[in-house]
Amino acid sequence: TIRHKNIANLLHERLPKPVVTILQQMGKVGDDLGEDVYLVGGSVRDLFLRSDHLDIDVVVEGDAIEFARAFAQGRDDLRLRTHKKFNTAKLLFDSGLTMDLATARLEYYMSPAALPVVEHSSVKLDLYRRDFTINTMAVRLNGRQFGLLIDFFEAMRDIKEKVIRVLHNLSFVEDPTRVFRAIRFEQRFGFRIGKLTEALIKNAIKIDAFRRLTGSRLFGELKHILEEESVTPAIERLNEFKLLRVFHPALQLTAKQLELLDQAEETLAWYRLSFIDKPLRRWLLYFLALADGLDEQQMTELCQRLGFAPKLREEITEMRAKALRCVNVLQRRAARPSQTFELLRPLGLEFQLLVMAKTSKDYAKKAVSQYLTTMVRVRPELGGQDLKAMGYLPGPLYKQILDTLLAARLDGQVQTRQDEIDLVENRFGQRKGELSY
Numbered sequence: 001t002i003r004h005k006n007i008a009n010l011l012h013e014r015l016p017k018p019v020v021t022i023l024q025q026m027g028k029v030g031d032d033l034g035e036d037v038y039l040v041g042g043s044v045r046d047l048f049l050r051s052d053h054l055d056i057d058v059v060v061e062g063d064a065i066e067f068a069r070a071f072a073q074g075r076d077d078l079r080l081r082t083h084k085k086f087n088t089a090k091l092l093f094d095s096g097l098t099m100d101l102a103t104a105r106l107e108y109y110m111s112p113a114a115l116p117v118v119e120h121s122s123v124k125l126d127l128y129r130r131d132f133t134i135n136t137m138a139v140r141l142n143g144r145q146f147g148l149l150i151d152f153f154e155a156m157r158d159i160k161e162k163v164i165r166v167l168h169n170l171s172f173v174e175d176p177t178r179v180f181r182a183i184r185f186e187q188r189f190g191f192r193i194g195k196l197t198e199a200l201i202k203n204a205i206k207i208d209a210f211r212r213l214t215g216s217r218l219f220g221e222l223k224h225i226l227e228e229e230s231v232t233p234a235i236e237r238l239n240e241f242k243l244l245r246v247f248h249p250a251l252q253l254t255a256k257q258l259e260l261l262d263q264a265e266e267t268l269a270w271y272r273l274s275f276i277d278k279p280l281r282r283w284l285l286y287f288l289a290l291a292d293g294l295d296e297q298q299m300t301e302l303c304q305r306l307g308f309a310p311k312l313r314e315e316i317t318e319m320r321a322k323a324l325r326c327v328n329v330l331q332r333r334a335a336r337p338s339q340t341f342e343l344l345r346p347l348g349l350e351f352q353l354l355v356m357a358k359t360s361k362d363y364a365k366k367a368v369s370q371y372l373t374t375m376v377r378v379r380p381e382l383g384g385q386d387l388k389a390m391g392y393l394p395g396p397l398y399k400q401i402l403d404t405l406l407a408a409r410l411d412g413q414v415q416t417r418q419d420e421i422d423l424v425e426n427r428f429g430q431r432k433g434e435l436s437y
């Protein structure tokens with residue numbers, strides 16, 4: 001049974017006004033071209049679940065590229081990108097909104113009873129190829145039927161029952177990445193994977209359907225999971241399904257591992273409140289926490305399985321080793337600020353946060369937080385020009401002097417410009433005389 005219900009009101013309620021306007025305009029373009037056009041996928045689902053969906057998927061029963069061109073004609077608020085190969089188009093609006101347009105071709109079948117050719121709704125076929133029932137709803141955007149909700153596969157029932165269900169039994173064999181998507185959606189929405197769907201996941205694991213997944217697809221799914229709002233429960237779920245070993249056979253979720261994931265979450269919560277304005281790869285911190293039990297060799301293997309580029313692989317192995325050493329030193333006893341600075345400076349942000357997550361001592365955590373919030377901004381007052389005026393010859397000595405001054409600043413040994421001058425002259429000698437020849 002197909003449910004037909006008009007949800008235009010819900011569209012107006014849940015979507016920003018400019019988005020609704022764009023959808024209405026798309027309907028008009030569809031009318032002009034004589035093609036049906038539908039809002040589909042996650043954006044329809046999220047009308048019922050949450051409202052911050054800014055990637056919008058549209059399916060056209062006609063040529064998506066032609067449709068996109070017709071829509072973009074005469075507008076100056078967007079850029080258009082087309083993919084001939086897949087017959088898809090992307091609209092990138094200046095506002096930040098993006099829209100993906102896909103083609104659903106009309107398909108004709110001879111009906112079994114050899115009656116005339118039957119026209120199948122191609123949007124139905126398009127929706128049937130999707131991952132889960134909750135992603136199969138469509139909203140018609142054409143003319144007077146704007147807002148008509150089309151639900152071929154009982155998506156509304158599953159949303160009400162809070163359950164993730166595949167559309168057919170071969171779904172995971174067809175595309176094993178859906179297993180990870182199932183877990184991601186389950187955790188994100190607080191849903192439950194359905195009984196049959198769960199059995200199908202177990203079957204996919206049994207036949208090791210993941211073997212043929214490329215590194216980059218496997219990594220894509222893991223990264224998506226590690227970028228979700230709540231990460232640890234999803235990892236616990238992966239562990240329940242014995243899915244961690246798909247990434248590496250030695251990957252486990254011990255109590256220690258769980259504790260570290262919690263610490264990583266707390267560290268990220270701290271980071272968010274610290275207002276440090278630096279791009280952070282959230283997934284990388286969780287990745288490092290998850291793989292913390294692996295030795296160097298295993299870590300390299302994991303990076304290889306996930307298809308990491310050599311540059312990322314090297315960054316991870318090298319920085320991780322440094323971070324571990326850093327944890328050990330900071331943990332032993334409270335370090336001087338200049339020492340903390342020297343230890344943390346060579347590390348990338350995610351690795352500095354890993355150090356913070358891994359240390360159990362308060363003074364060590366505090367050292368990292370002070371590094372990130374204040375120490376990185378400390379500079380000596382004297383600069384190269386001053387050293388020149390003081391008679392020092394430019395060269396490697398400058399770096400040595402400036403590093404010495406920075407360390408002294410960090411440790412509170414100098415406060416004023418005069419303190420710095422005195423320190424330099426004490427440590428490196430007075431050079432006034434040398435200027436004369």
Ligand code: ATP
Nearest residue numbers: 041042043055057129130131132135136175177178
């Ligand atoms: P998110 O909020 O994570 O972006 P989404 O549902 O929009 O969720 P996308 O990955 O952007 O997810 O995919 C868009 C739509 O394409 C989905 O709603 C789903 O119907 C379909 N889809 C994506 N990946 C698959 C897949 N592996 N198999 C089948 N359908 C898929």
